[in-house]
Amino acid sequence: MMFNLETAISTWKNALKHNRAFLPEDIEELEGHIRDHVHSACEAGLSEEEGYRRALKEIGDLMGLETEYKKVFWSKVLTRTGAVKEIILEVKMLINYLKIAFRNLLRYKGYTSINIIGLAAGIACFIVIGLFVKDELSYDRHNEHADSIVRVLYGEKQIYTPTAVAPEFSRRFPEVVSATRIFPIGMFNSITVRKDEKLFEESGFISADSTLFDVFTLQIVAGQPENALNRPQTIAISRTAALKYFNRIDPIGETLNVSGSTDFEVTAVFEDLPSTSHVHFSFVTSFVSYPRWSEREIWDRSNFFTYLRLQDARSMEPLQNKIDAMVAQLSASDPNLASEQFFFTLQRLTDIRLKFEGRERYVFMFSAIGLLILLVACANYINLATARASRRAREVGIRKVSGAHRGHLMRQFFGESMLMVLIASILAVVLVFISIGPLNAVSGKEIALSLWNLKFWGLIVGLGVIMAGLSGVYPAIMLSSYQPATVLKSASGRGTGSSKFRNVLVVFQFVVTVFLLVGTFVVKGQLSLMQDRDFGFEKDHVVVLSMNDAAMRSNYESIKSVLQSQPYVQAVSAIQSTPGYQFSGYGMETEESDLTEQVPGGGQLVNGITIDDDVVNVLGLHLIAGSNFPDDPSYTPSDGQYRYLVNEQLVRSLNWDPDEAVGKKINLTSGRVGEIFGVYQDYHYQSLHNEINAQALFIDPSQFRNLMIKLRPDQGSGSLTASMASLQKIWKDVAPQKPFSFKFLDDEFDALYKADVQISEVISVFSVLAVLIACLGFIGLASFTAERKTKEIGVRKVMGATVGQIYLLMTKDLVLLVGIAFAIATPFAWYFLNKWLENFSFRLELTVWTFLTAGLVVLLIAVITVSYQALRASYLDPVKSLRYE
Amino acid sequence: MLSKQLVAASLQPIVLTILSRGEAYGYEIMQRALDLSNGQLVWTAGTLYPLMHRLEAKGLISSAWHPSESGPRRKYYRITSKGQTVLEADKKEWINVHAILMNLWGPELAIA
Structure with missing residues (x-):
């Protein structure tokens, strides 16, 4: 076949036509180049075909050419009118990709929906979990000084500390900028709050030093935080509480009646605490309202939370060392304090939720x-x-x-x-x-x-x-x-x-x-x-009502007999705190140690709860030795005349036999010498997270705070509503000063596992x-x-x-x-x-x-x-x- | 033959110098460079044209299509005033480099 230059050139041009590295005029220029090359080759006496071959060789392979042209492509295009066209081309390509993508999505519907549902569910789960985690991590972070606030622990774990800690630490250590004590009054027993006709049981009730506002960041809605809690009988309340009792957010100067006895003057209203606060409260009474606590600085009874605001986050370590030194000094000067448990540990506020509460x-x-x-x-x-x-x-x-x-x-x-x-x-x-x-x-x-x-x-x-x-x-x-x-x-x-x-x-x-x-x-x-474990007590059909009130305590026996006469009531009893929430501790002495030891803190630590003689019936405790207390409404405890029921664990810890224990004498600090009447099978008096330790139950009407009413379980349906209505009626008669806000024991106990x-x-x-x-x-x-x-x-x-x-x-x-x-x-x-x-x-x-x-x-x-x-x-x-x- | 790096480095000043003596089209520029260097400066279309386009994008040269006496139209390149300035700067740099090398080597070595 004869060589034809025109055919050769147009074939060559076609190869470049769709290559976007070359603009049309680039191809034209290159064509001219080839033609010139061929022309001069012909002049030198070579054939057209030879000239064409040399021209192509000189231009080099297409890949190399394309690479070189590509390098200058955009700078070239942008300086020329071709820019818009090129961009349009790119966009068109993108649209094509999208079109193909959509077509593919629509064509394979099953595949698409499986993929999208899977991805969406995955992403949604991740986001939700992310929100949960963020919520957990943000606990107590609303406090401006979150990083430099610490809580003082008694020993390593005990959150209750003595009254002396806060004042002594802030006087002695320059690292402590501010210290506050919190007494969680309503934590285990709700408090009755009243404003005229409005009567409620409140559990978010605490008492705190005036420095509370200095340590924690509370947004003030009304009043002056600096002097809100520095007088007796003053109270700061949350916005919600203000609206609940006064229908307005600034009831400064108004009064609230607490526990049916004392009127407190509202001196500040603060914004509700966020849900991400480890401590919750809506009512704060001034600590100076209770001279019994505020006027005595003692080291040997622990009922208060202590929080310190330090100079900065780094002051914690040096402060801990100083505290250790101080405790050693105290123990040395006062042998009554010296004990393995007598030391204090600082804990960062931001660690409470995550580390201490195990989240x-x-x-x-x-x-x-x-x-x-x-x-x-x-x-x-x-x-x-x-x-x-x-x-x-x-x-x-x-x-x-x-x-x-x-x-x-x-x-x-x-x-x-x-x-x-x-x-x-x-x-x-x-x-x-x-x-x-x-x-x-x-x-x-x-x-x-x-x-x-x-x-x-x-x-x-x-x-x-x-x-x-x-x-x-x-x-x-x-x-x-x-x-x-x-x-x-x-x-x-x-x-x-x-x-x-x-x-x-x-x-x-x-x-x-x-x-x-x-x-x-x-x-x-x-x-x-x-949940299915045998808790050691019967928690069903028990109504719990607060009787944290002096009048109710003195009328207890008559109230009890009225309630007991109701046909739907099986048994009635009074107790300091209900199972799951029994925390009060005592030191215990036995006949073998020194029964008459009057120094608190010595002996064995036991859990001690006051009850009346019907608690065994209401809770269905199993007595394995001895007997329940005798029915004796006129009995009041006095030193030497205390009456005890103790659990198996207590007997075991003393290496006694249950039968041998009955009749022995023990003393719960201090001045509560008395006789063991019976031994009952262990029951879970705290959450199942905690082990069962030694416990003693004893009669002391002055400490009754909860009324437990066991209803007859064998009644027909709908009778519960009737029983509750009847109870409410009776309640209005016997305790008009208390709202009828009841709980069920099983709900209360289950709440521990919520x-x-x-x-x-x-x-x-x-x-x-x-x-x-x-x-x-x-x-x-x-x-x-x-x-x-x-x-x-x-x-x-x-x-x-x-x-x-x-x-x-x-x-x-x-x-x-x-x-x-x-x-x-x-x-x-x-x-x-x-x-x-x-x-x-x-x-x-x-x-x-x-x-x-x-x-x-x-x-x-x-x-x-x-x-x-x-x-x-x-x-x-x-x-x-x-x-x- | 000169080394690749040197060819690449000298491309711009040579092209600009050729264009400063009058407008020219691609093949013509290539031939002139070949003649001037006694066949030492071998460029390919793949290096020359992209360079021309780059210089044009930078504004050192401009281009225009003119009909040719034989066959299709040709793209002629012409140096701009900005190109002239850059060429002057290039010139100074090359002479400087040349002078430094001469000083280093001395007249005898340079000739030998």
Whole structure:
């Protein structure tokens, strides 16, 4: 064939025409260049063909040329009119990517919805958990000086400290800027507050030094905080309390009647404490109102919380050393104080919730679950996107042949991930807003969400980018790596397998699933263990009413007889504090030690609660030795004449026999010498978090604060309402000065586990969600596997395989993966759950069965999700599946 | 043949100098450089044209299409006043470098 210069040049031009590195006039210029070259070659006596070849050689290969041209492309374009056109082109390309992405989303509806739901649920869970964690971490942070406030502990754990601590520390140590004592008056026994007709029982009732406002940051609504609490009979109240009693927020100078005895003048109103405060109160009376405490600085009785505001956060260590030195000095000068328990520990305010109250481990638990859920959702996406690669392989091939670069394809696939994540994020935000209310109710938190919170949106955007990055990068790299020659050659358009990586992800998902399930089982198991435990007393059908009132105490016997005469009442008794909340402690001396020891703090520490003779009946305590107190309404205790019931633990700690104990004499500090009448079986007088220690019950009507009424349980339905109505009527007669606000003993006791129950609920909810998200992924994956194996299954069936064999073929890999996951998850779960269980004094034993059950459940879930696809594939008619071969 | 780095570094001042003597099109510039250097300065279209485009984007030269006596139109380049200024600066730099090297080597070595 003859060489034709024009044909050669136009072929060459065509190759460049669609290459965007070259503008049309660049090509024209290069063409001129070639022509000049050929022209001069001809003049030198060479042929046109030789000249053309030399010209091309001089220009160099197209790739090199393109690279060089690309470098100047944008600077060139921007200085010319082509700029707008180029930008339009880029935008058009972007629109094309979006169009393709949307088409793909719409075409594979099942795939899209699985992906979006999975991602949205994952993101929503993560956000909600993030909010929970943030809430926990923000405890007490509302205080301006949060970092330099410390609480003083008596010994290492006791939060009650003596009256002398605050004044002595602030006088002696320059590090202490301000110190305040808080007496939690209403913590265990509610206080009756009255303003004219308004009569309520209040539990958020404390008394504090005037420095309270100096240590803590309280927003003042009305009044002067500096001198609000420096006079006797003054009270500061919260905004809500002000509205409740006075219908206005500035009732300065008005009075509130407390406990039916004293009037307190309102001197300040403060904004309600945020829910993230470890201490809650709505009423603060001035500490100087109680000269019994405020005028005596003593070291040997501990009833008060002490908080110090230090110069700065770093003063804590040196101060602790000085305190240790001071305590040593005190112990040396006063032998009565010297004891192993007599020392003080400083504790940072910000550590109270997280470390002291043990929420740190929940924060950790929640964060871990949130992260796991997010990773499971990402793994889902990666799995599905790469599994689907076979469908996209041909598209990749065509795009590459048409001149798309790997970069373009990566951009395109990454764009699709971004789009998916974007839609999922929007859905997630909606989910979060919908679910935050119910979740607050379950968890007992007060998390508020505002649409205008910029940080919140920042978090969403950041999360979206991370999610898109985590889930989009790998599929983009993988999909864009296909060689057109390979993927276009095979008719099935099957992409190269990356099943190994996919299997790793699936195993990861199973590991998480097993882990969370075991966790849920154990947390639930531990809780039901705690709730179903024999508490040692009967908590049902007992109504508790406050009788923290002098008039009621003196009329107790007559009130009791009125109540007892009611047909629906089984028994009536009075007690200092109800089971679960029995905290008062005494030193105990026995006949063996020194019964007449008058120095407090010596001897053995026992829990001591005052009762009347019917408590044994109301609570159904089991006496294992001796007998209940004799029925003797005229009895009043006096030294030497005290009457005791003691628990088994007390007897055991003294190495006595229960029978031997009866009739022995003990002395509870100080001056309470008396005889043991009976020994009762241990019951849980505090929360199950605490162990049962030695306890003594004794009669002392002056300390009765709660009335317990045991109702007859064998009454018909609807009778409870009638009984309560009748009780209320009686109450109005016998205690007009007290509101009829009753509680049930079982509710009160269960409230002790509210936090545990709430946490377990929340953990269960999220675990189930994580498992569901993982299931979504398995379903999607199974359907793709089935699709890819359609032909293999067809061939096998033709060769005589049975449905059972094919089903086995489809599921055996999965069983293996679950097995591997189980082996990986078990040790992790074992370790972490044992750590968690260490926090309980009565704990669930971890058995192999817990783990096997979780493993089996996961296996079952996996097999069920895959079964539908597997069965469908195995029943498929080979004629249909092999039709196109 | 000169080394690649030196060719690349000297491209701009050589192109600007050629253009300062009158407008020219791409192939012409290349031929002149070849003639001037006795065949030592071998450029390729892949280096020359992108450079021309870059200089144009910087505003050192301008271009215009003129019809040619034989065949299709040609793109002619012309130095701008900004290009002249840059060329003067370039010149000083090169002469400086030259002078330093001469001082270092001395007249005999430089000739040898």
